[in-house]
Amino acid sequence: MDLKDQLKNLFPEHIPEEVSEEKETNDKDIWLQDDPIICKYEKRKGKPITILEGYTGADEDFKILAKELKQKLSVGGSFKNDKIIIQGDYRDKIMQILKDKGFAVKRVGG
Template sequence: MDLHDQLKNLFPDHVSEESNEPKIEKPDFWIQDEPIICKYEKRKGKPVTILEGYNGAKEDFRKLAKALKSYLSVGGSFKGESILIQGDYRDKIMAFLKENGFTVKRVGG
């Protein structure tokens, strides 16, 4: 007898909020049809991953930048129409974007 069964015995009229259906979370940012371009450059000898081609609102693009930086635990910035992430994280970034419903195109290398 596990804890769940014991709680049912103690509180028989309690309705469990748990369900077997997986909960689908909506992304916080606007999803576009065109792919986001993910490229790699070296600036001043240091690797930088650049994301371009997002045509949503700037606020959504900032949310996406913040989500990526916190997901990867790295620094970066949002400048103009691109997101700069410190380091070469193309594979992880592409996996994160695809998981959230974006289409991604890898450019270079």
């Protein structure tokens, strides 16, 4: 007897609702732009960081992109002042991920 059968026995009048899958963020949901996103490297307090700036779409799309990059790279980071700040020097990986999504990316510095 699995869980659904047990629930039917406990609540015979209950009609189960169809569970809808949550909508995943598709690459098509994020607005692509003509100008390239600037990907640069800095050191703050002796630690390397990668900064992405120059996105002209909605802030919510840029936040979704920041979250996705942090998850794919398994690193920390933040979104502040229309910039994505990623901990560590991941310029090459970030640029490849963004190019796969269809963004134009420009590398600045080093």
